[in-house]
Amino acid sequence: METIEKLTKTLRSHGMKITPQRLMIFKVLENNSSHPSAEDVYKRVKKVYPAVSFTTIYKTLETLRKLGEVREFTIDDDRKHYDPNTNIHHHAICSTCKKILDVFEDFSPHVKLPDFIEKDYTVSGFQISFFGTCKECN
Amino acid sequence: METIEKLTKTLRSHGMKITPQRLMIFKVLENNSSHPSAEDVYKRVKKVYPAVSFTTIYKTLETLRKLGEVREFTIDDDRKHYDPNTNIHHHAICSTCKKILDVFEDFSPHVKLPDFIEKDYTVSGFQISFFGTCKECN
DNA sequence: TCGTAATTAACAATCATTTTTATTTATTAT
DNA sequence: ATAATAAATAAAAATGATTGTTAATTACGA
Ligand SMILES: [Mn+2]
Ligand SMILES: [Mn+2]
Ligand SMILES: [Zn+2]
Ligand SMILES: [Zn+2]
Secondary structure, rough: OOOHHHHHHHHHHHOOOOOOOHHHHHHHOOOOOOOOOOOOOHHHHHHHHOOOOHHHHHHHHHHHHHOOOOOEEEEEOEEEEOOOOOOOOOOEEEEOOOOOOEOOOOOOOOOOOOHHHHOOOOEEEEEEEEEEEEEOOO | OOOOOHHHHHHHHHHHHHOOOHHHHHHHHHOOOOOOOOEEEEEEEEEEEOOOHHHHHHHHHHHHHHOOOOOEEEOOOOOOEEEEOOOOOEEEEEEOOOOEEOOOOOOOOOOOOOOOHHHHHHEEEEEEEEEEHHHHHH
């Protein structure tokens, strides 16, 4: 995700408006590496704007996704998670506490599709999920 | 997933019963590499047993998952998919038609967590998702 | 063949997300 | 600064996959 100032310009240039709710959502996401769900974002925005609605959170997250400012993904299958870091990276997921750690190692020199598949399939990228247990849960 | 004969014994040894519905679900899953959703399985079973209920499909898939006979996973976030191949392998997902190809290459010699993370995290395995476009959609 | 626990089908409930709608607000032009 | 208006908001209802409940049926060991 860009800085909030740049993001503001990006939204304006798309005919979108800057509202206090949106600014607060941006602040929650800025430099956030906790991979929050919509509910996590909602709870944090609610502390400052108790009247904020879930709809606004969902709509704004979807807006940011469309703009390519956040990435959407699922670990467990019941809740979407959002990642404001859109650079290519991988994840380590603790199966106990479900915490998601970023893994910034570049594996691309070693991870390639076998040739016989690559003939039939154009790869644009890959994503590795490491499964295991974090220090606190061990 | 084991062969249907072995699976039958496994279920019986757990005090479970073999019903025509279950046998049909096993047949649908046997050697199935299409990564079907519960609905996909339902539709195929329905052709032979039009009165079968969705509940039975879900319950049986969950039973198989608990027995370690199928693996559950999500590509897009709105539907679970089931894989009767429980050996470690990876996937290539066509972003257009959502088809899921199996990738059996062993990447484990090259894919390791960086040391500074490995200190805090015990890895039990990893899963790679390749994104791209299949031949038909290209 | 019978008894009984497991399974089934039908239905209701749940829960995350999406859609709808009327009201409010941010921004642009006057 | 004010007004016009398109976009965003909050509240509420709808959706859709999955799970839970229940009464009736069925598999299968005794
Ligand atoms: Mn991340
Ligand atoms: Mn597979
Ligand atoms: Zn943990
Ligand atoms: Zn395709």
